[in-house]
Amino acid sequence: MKIAIMGAMSEEIEPILKEVKEYKVSKVADNNYYECNYAGHDLVIAYSKIGKVFSALSATIMCERFGAKCMLFSGVAGAINPNLKIGDLIVATKLAQHDLDITAFGHEYGYVPEGSVYIETDATLRALAQKVAKEQNIELKEGIIATGDQFVADESRVEWIRDNFDADALEMEGASVAVVCDALGVDLFVLRAISDSADMDAGFDFDEFLCSSAKVSASFILKMVENIDSYK
Numbered sequence: 001m002k003i004a005i006m007g008a009m010s011e012e013i014e015p016i017l018k019e020v021k022e023y024k025v026s027k028v029a030d031n032n033y034y035e036c037n038y039a040g041h042d043l044v045i046a047y048s049k050i051g052k053v054f055s056a057l058s059a060t061i062m063c064e065r066f067g068a069k070c071m072l073f074s075g076v077a078g079a080i081n082p083n084l085k086i087g088d089l090i091v092a093t094k095l096a097q098h099d100l101d102i103t104a105f106g107h108e109y110g111y112v113p114e115g116s117v118y119i120e121t122d123a124t125l126r127a128l129a130q131k132v133a134k135e136q137n138i139e140l141k142e143g144i145i146a147t148g149d150q151f152v153a154d155e156s157r158v159e160w161i162r163d164n165f166d167a168d169a170l171e172m173e174g175a176s177v178a179v180v181c182d183a184l185g186v187d188l189f190v191l192r193a194i195s196d197s198a199d200m201d202a203g204f205d206f207d208e209f210l211c212s213s214a215k216v217s218a219s220f221i222l223k224m225v226e227n228i229d230s231y232k
């Protein structure tokens with residue numbers, strides 16, 4: 001079974017490419033895809049570029065062109081829940097698009113007809129993650145992730161997203177990848193390590209902690225791949 005590992009930024013994927021060592025590069029739709037075998041599994045790895053559109057494009061290509069049946073997203077996020085500190089890991093139970101708004105027609109934020117506000121991730125992959133975390137003595141929190149095409153650096157926006165989506169963390173790709181995987185029947189796991197608190201210091205914190213937090217997430221994703229035999 002082919003497994004896709006994706007991130008949004010090169011900093012989120014480089015630690016994984018460094019670890020897998022040898023890979024074949026192909027260019028599709030103006031982006032690079034890296035194929036390799038790691039711990040007995042065929043992988044396709046890529047970073048999409050930031051935001052919902054690029055991430056949906058890359059996720060689609062990894063599933064349709066490369067035949068991935070399972071998608072592991074690795075990256076960083078801004079914290080909403082004050083229990084989440086820089087470097088903490090959060091697994092998305094479900095994701096929503098906080099910037100999707102046709103409320104003028106009486107719909108809820110995040111909803112469009114024939115869609116749904118939340119998309120759930122794969123429960124089997126989440127259970128596997130908790131098992132791996134326990135064995136490695138790593139704390140893996142779970143929660144709702146809100147996605148939108150904005151770098152949030154504003155406490156009032158954070159409160160609005162928390163109040164409307166009950167979200168614990170926010171980023172710019174998870175929910176769009178979830179829409180793609182849900183439509184294509186691909187199992188999804190979304191892991192993020194906190195890089196900032198989406199407040200007025202977010203820009204500075206992000207620059208300081210992007211690489212260290214991205215590595216925390218990437219190294220857990222590789223541990224999951226090493227243990228994925230027990231999955232399905």
Ligand code: 4EZ
Binds near residue numbers: 008050075173206
């Ligand atoms: C988007 N990613 C950040 C990309 C920032 C700067 C060149 C995660 C993220 C995030 N997204 C970390 N902190 C965030 C925040 N406060 N708001 C939105 O997935 C690109």
